[in-house]
Each structure stands twice: as C-alpha cells, then as structure tokens.
Amino acid sequence: MKLDRRQFLRNGAGMAATLSLGGLPELGCSRGAEPASDATVFRGGVVLPVDEGFSEHSALLIRGNRIAGVGSDEAILAEAGTGARIVDLEGRTVLPGFIEPHMHFLLLAGLGHVEDVGPFAQPTFEACLAALRQIRDAARAQGPEAWVMGRQFDPILLEPARELTTRELDEIAPDRPAFVLNASGHIAYVNSRALDAAGIARDAPDPAGGEFGRQADGTLNGVLYGPSAQIPVLMSNPEIQARMNREFVAAGIEVGETAATLGITTLCDQATGVLSGAAELARYREMYAEGRMKARLRAYLYDFHEAPWRGADVRPGDGDALLRVAGLKLVTDGSNQGFTGRQREPYWTRDTLGLYYIDPPVLRDLVERYAAEGWPLSMHGNGDAAIDSILDAVEHARDRGIDVRALRCRIEHCSILHDDQIARIQELGMGPSFLINHVHYWGHVMRDQVFGPEKVQLLDRCASVERVGIPWVMHSDAPVSPLGSLHKIRVAVARDLWKEPGAVLVPSERVPVEAAIRSITRTAAWQCHSEHEIGSLEAGKLADLVVLESDPRKAEPTAISEIRVSETWMDGRRVFQA
Numbered sequence: 001m002k003l004d005r006r007q008f009l010r011n012g013a014g015m016a017a018t019l020s021l022g023g024l025p026e027l028g029c030s031r032g033a034e035p036a037s038d039a040t041v042f043r044g045g046v047v048l049p050v051d052e053g054f055s056e057h058s059a060l061l062i063r064g065n066r067i068a069g070v071g072s073d074e075a076i077l078a079e080a081g082t083g084a085r086i087v088d089l090e091g092r093t094v095l096p097g098f099i100e101p102h103m104h105f106l107l108l109a110g111l112g113h114v115e116d117v118g119p120f121a122q123p124t125f126e127a128c129l130a131a132l133r134q135i136r137d138a139a140r141a142q143g144p145e146a147w148v149m150g151r152q153f154d155p156i157l158l159e160p161a162r163e164l165t166t167r168e169l170d171e172i173a174p175d176r177p178a179f180v181l182n183a184s185g186h187i188a189y190v191n192s193r194a195l196d197a198a199g200i201a202r203d204a205p206d207p208a209g210g211e212f213g214r215q216a217d218g219t220l221n222g223v224l225y226g227p228s229a230q231i232p233v234l235m236s237n238p239e240i241q242a243r244m245n246r247e248f249v250a251a252g253i254e255v256g257e258t259a260a261t262l263g264i265t266t267l268c269d270q271a272t273g274v275l276s277g278a279a280e281l282a283r284y285r286e287m288y289a290e291g292r293m294k295a296r297l298r299a300y301l302y303d304f305h306e307a308p309w310r311g312a313d314v315r316p317g318d319g320d321a322l323l324r325v326a327g328l329k330l331v332t333d334g335s336n337q338g339f340t341g342r343q344r345e346p347y348w349t350r351d352t353l354g355l356y357y358i359d360p361p362v363l364r365d366l367v368e369r370y371a372a373e374g375w376p377l378s379m380h381g382n383g384d385a386a387i388d389s390i391l392d393a394v395e396h397a398r399d400r401g402i403d404v405r406a407l408r409c410r411i412e413h414c415s416i417l418h419d420d421q422i423a424r425i426q427e428l429g430m431g432p433s434f435l436i437n438h439v440h441y442w443g444h445v446m447r448d449q450v451f452g453p454e455k456v457q458l459l460d461r462c463a464s465v466e467r468v469g470i471p472w473v474m475h476s477d478a479p480v481s482p483l484g485s486l487h488k489i490r491v492a493v494a495r496d497l498w499k500e501p502g503a504v505l506v507p508s509e510r511v512p513v514e515a516a517i518r519s520i521t522r523t524a525a526w527q528c529h530s531e532h533e534i535g536s537l538e539a540g541k542l543a544d545l546v547v548l549e550s551d552p553r554k555a556e557p558t559a560i561s562e563i564r565v566s567e568t569w570m571d572g573r574r575v576f577q578a
C-alpha cells in the first residue's frame, strides 16, 4: 500500500498499515486447535511500556497483532476475558521490541559469511596475516574463481598499528584477488589481482567521493577509501554478486533470525540500493513475500554520486508496517578512527583534516532538492566539520521556506558535537544518532590517537543532548559493531572501555538507564517516522516486544549486556524463545 506523503510525515492516527501474517505459517507459537480467543496475557512480571512517564506494570494484554493494554495482573486478566493464552513471566521484564536505527542489511546478508580477521578475532597483525593465509588455502581448494575475503580489519586497534597493502596481499594471494574490508566499512585493502578484476589501472585518478591510497611514486597501494573506490572492486567478485542477487532472500531471512535472538523487532537499513538501486528494494520485497521475516525493516535509500535512485518510482512512506521506505541517506565524510572523518582542525596524531565525501556546496543543493521533495534525510557526519556542513545545508533548506522540522532530519554517528552544534540541531528539529560502541571499543584510540584528551570530551554526547530535550537514538552500524541492543544500553549508561577495564570515558556524558532504553525504543520509532505503530507498548500499536530474563534498571551498568533475551514477539507472534 502507498501512503500519501503528507500523511506519512504527519503520522496521523488511523493510517497505520499492517501486513497481516494470516494464512502464513506460525512463527514459533503454539499450534494445533483454533484458539478460543485472540488475546494473550503476559502476567507476573515487570512490564515497562516506555510510555511518556516511563510507567511500570505487572501485566500486558495483546489481541492479535496489537497491544490492548497494560495494568495489574487482576485488571488485565479481567479485561482479557475467557480463553486467553497466558504467558507467565515469572518475574521477567517486558519491554517494547528493540529498534536498531542504523545498520547495513545488505552487508550483513551479503558478507555475513566472510571471515572476521579483525582485532576481536586476531589481536595482532601477524595473526591477521596467518588467518588470511588460511582463507587463501580454503579459496584454492574451492577453485580458481574463489577470492580471498576478510572483514573487520582495523589497524588502529592492532598493536602495533599497521595497514594492509598490495605488498602483503600480493604475497599472500599472488594467484587470485584478495579483498579485506575495514571494520568501519569505509576503507578496503586489496591486492593487484583485485584491482585488475575491477579494471583499475595502477595510475588511475581518484574516483568522485573517494580516494586511492598510493605509494611514494604515485601508483596505487591497494588501500581504497570510500564506497566509490571500494564497490567496483567488491562487485567484481562473482560470489558476492550471487549473494546480493539470487541468494539474497535466504541470506536476508537469516539476518532477521539473528535480530530476533537479540530482541530486535525493527531494523533500519541505512544504505538501501547501495549496490543495485531499485533492484535492491525489489529483493527486500521478495524477502517479505516469503512471510518468514522475523523483523520489520525501515529502508533509507542510499544516494551517492551515481544517483542510483534517480528516476525510480519510490516515495517516502511507500510500503507497509513490515517493510517501509523511511528516508534517504547521504554520507558526507568518512570514519574518525580511519582519519577520514572531516574535522575543523587536524587530527591529534596526523596532519590531515580527513575527507568530505560530498563537498559542502553539493550537499547544500542535494539537501534542498530532497527536502523540497519531502524526503526525511539521514546524513552521516562523523567529524565536526562534516556536521557543520550538514547543519549549514539543512539551515539553507529551511531558509528557502522548506519545513525541515517535519522531516526530522538525522545526523548519523554525530560523533563530535560542540555546544554551538547542539543548539543548531535543536533549532532545526534534528536528531543525533550515536554509534555508541565507538566509546567502548575505540574510546582509548579516540582519546590517545584520533582526538586527544580535550576533543575526546565531545565524543557521543548523549547526556548533553538528553539534558536539553533533543530526541537522540543510538545504533550499532552493524557490521561495524555487533548488533546487540543491550550492549548499547550498557555503553550509554557505563561508558566503560574495552581495552581499559574500570576506566570510564567522559563520565559526565553517561545517561540514566531509562533514557538509554527510551532511545532505542520510543525515540527510535519517532526518528524513523514509525511512532504511530511501534516503539512503545501502548494500546493500538503493533505487538512487538522483548522479554528479558531480568530488569536492566536493577543491573550493574556493565552487566546490562549480559542480560539474556528470553523471548521476542513481533506482530503478535513469538519469533524467538531462548
């Protein structure tokens, strides 16, 4: 079903479209005789609907795929009437299904099988090279077409820090292409065979919006900066092409299964169409046509220099409650820990300002055009100069008479925020979306190498924006960091460092656990224009919920990520049970 654009932006009551799962196989619920009632009562636990006042109850009623109400056990049992199915919570805690506001669906589906050679799996450079040699041996056993593939490589977390270039990769794989993706997704490392496969000459000029790493003599060294440099090489691999095409539906359903185990009921894909434009959205539709997807999807169409969506008949709000086009994504700079996020001043240990992927005057024109067409914009900005360029562009659109507040434009990662930028975000009705795991996994290098002790105080300022009432969300950017939502809550509340147990990075930016929960439920729904249907357990909304073994409000902050997901329900059906 198509939604009228103005209706979509207003999110008025009564326009919620749901795709019924009726007639499709049950997703793990009890089977057999027709139930006497379509009511299910969850009782005997802690029910946190994440409503305006963050109220607490002991019971919840759902009817079909909708929330019917919350209250005491007695009141809810009475309201349910006879024949209701009863789920005894036995003290467990119910929250709205988690919303992952920013992840990369295609990368998880298409590259999920590629081996992790990053620092969490291989802590030294030598161990990473050894893993790549094993992958090469396996590729040789597969046949002459098979590439050597790796992901999650991250030189800055290695001791000592070192990059992969054609030198290492040609030595490891002289007979076949090799492609290793950086954990940030913004940099790739390839060998000479891979450059050949993509038809890239050793003296090729930089592509628009990207950069080739070079040797002292100017020839390419195999380091590719930005999607425009990487994608042609990645898509020269026939196996990856197959996974992105004919095998995509099965791979995508697996991503939904993984989300369900983590209590995530909605995934926001932040690069729909990155490889094949409208054909990619068509494959997402196929995935839902199968009826086995266990998570909803909100798609942000990826726009870049080749403009894959130009001429496509797609509007914001197209789709239904399971799969809906939510907005348009622009990427304005690179990654801070890769020293490609665009900064006002040079990096702490490197004399560079980083990269604009989109030059500010071009960004201004793009934002004006898309905002005038009614597209909610999701704009990646890591460095403070990139964030300035986003704010300038949105302000320019507003000054041209466009109601930018209605679009709820988002700044993705929004890693470094000065006070003046927080004030502008508020004035423009925008929302920051923090990659909160930057603090936990990369916090020590952000402080010691990337920003220095002073500027790192401006990293992921959850408490500062919470204090002034700006709606903020947090994301994993999976596969950049792992998909789990409880880990994000832990980091927002504790801001503890992976490499330095006991240390806290910028304690003043820690937030109360309730604020962290709200950011990935209620606020995340608002941010993706879906608050009329998901994000809280309020009557009339869709029955998406997670049952946790224990209450995150009662846990030690660093133990929140250890709480087990006990059950996940999506659209009124149990899609996961531990």
Ligand SMILES: [Zn+2]
Pocket (backbone or CB within 6 Å): 102, 103, 104, 270, 477
């Ligand atoms: Zn991303």
